[in-house]
Amino acid sequence: MSDAEWQQKGLDLHYRLLQGDPTAQSDLFETFFLNLVADLKKKYPNVDTDLISDAAYQASANYVDNPQLFDPTRKTLFGYLKMSAEGDLRNALRSQKRYYSKIRPLDDVALSTLAGNINIERDFIIKQELLEKLHTQKQLNQQIAGTNSLDQQLLTLLQQKERRTSEFARVLGIENLPVEEQRAIVKNHKDRLKVRLKRSKAKE
Amino acid sequence: MSPEERENLLKYAAKRSIERPTFLASALEIYRQYEQLDEAGLANYFGIPTTQLTRLALSRRPDPDSPTFRQDVTAIAQRYGFPPVKLANLLRRVTAYEEGGTTAPGFLMAARDREDEPEDEE
Numbered sequence: 001m002s003d004a005e006w007q008q009k010g011l012d013l014h015y016r017l018l019q020g021d022p023t024a025q026s027d028l029f030e031t032f033f034l035n036l037v038a039d040l041k042k043k044y045p046n047v048d049t050d051l052i053s054d055a056a057y058q059a060s061a062n063y064v065d066n067p068q069l070f071d072p073t074r075k076t077l078f079g080y081l082k083m084s085a086e087g088d089l090r091n092a093l094r095s096q097k098r099y100y101s102k103i104r105p106l107d108d109v110a111l112s113t114l115a116g117n118i119n120i121e122r123d124f125i126i127k128q129e130l131l132e133k134l135h136t137q138k139q140l141n142q143q144i145a146g147t148n149s150l151d152q153q154l155l156t157l158l159q160q161k162e163r164r165t166s167e168f169a170r171v172l173g174i175e176n177l178p179v180e181e182q183r184a185i186v187k188n189h190k191d192r193l194k195v196r197l198k199r200s201k202a203k204e
Numbered sequence: 205m206s207p208e209e210r211e212n213l214l215k216y217a218a219k220r221s222i223e224r225p226t227f228l229a230s231a232l233e234i235y236r237q238y239e240q241l242d243e244a245g246l247a248n249y250f251g252i253p254t255t256q257l258t259r260l261a262l263s264r265r266p267d268p269d270s271p272t273f274r275q276d277v278t279a280i281a282q283r284y285g286f287p288p289v290k291l292a293n294l295l296r297r298v299t300a301y302e303e304g305g306t307t308a309p310g311f312l313m314a315a316r317d318r319e320d321e322p323e324d325e326e
Binding site: 020021022023024025026029030033034037038053057060061064065 | 205210213214216217220221224226227228259260261262263264265266272276279280283
């Protein structure tokens, strides 16, 4: 379905809900809820599926209960539901993180056995978040550098906060040039990639 | 997303909606419990497949006191292909359970008898 068709479908459903059509909400679940889950799973591949389904459900059910809160002149229905679901998802991840960080001090006392499991779960969440970050970074790099592996290597060095010219020169294969010339070439490449990074982040 | 995944997700949504009084799922669940029916039994009551029951549960719950009750019940029944009187009776019974706890078997039997009588919703 094209973006325009989705937009029209969203508008139709919205007006049916406002007019009190009792079957509109089941249509919303069959189309928007299912697509919302699929979209969130794609965007957050390392987040627990149950959390994603829960966030998509809350966003859809809350909208059904209060459709008048959605302003179709400002956003598409799918965009509105996605924004709401992503907010819920972030809150759920944050509260999980807080929960596990709060109970950690008890580890040493009476919950030594339980703590092992809790630590595993907490570490799992932290690991999921790191993977998420890495995935986003990888996507960003691919977006900026495309299939240019040289640019990808230079971007990785930039993201690792590498400051040595020699490291960039090695990737660029210009180690044999005079140091001043190496610096100038490396600077050109770094500036070029920094501009692309900035543009790409601004687009997000 | 596979058809099975889609069905499972819709079932999940229908189950979550039991707690929300604006969803028909809430009334279907109360009726199911009072009548001691399983999912297949409830689908059988309406004469529809269980996959349709999931979608029916995600519809808005018509309010028997609302002036649009008849119209809402008819719209839902037409959509899922069962006689409107089935849903109208179910909703009235559920409202009675909720309001007065009229749970005596006699009431249920009387309600069942009434189901056979012609109703204005049909």
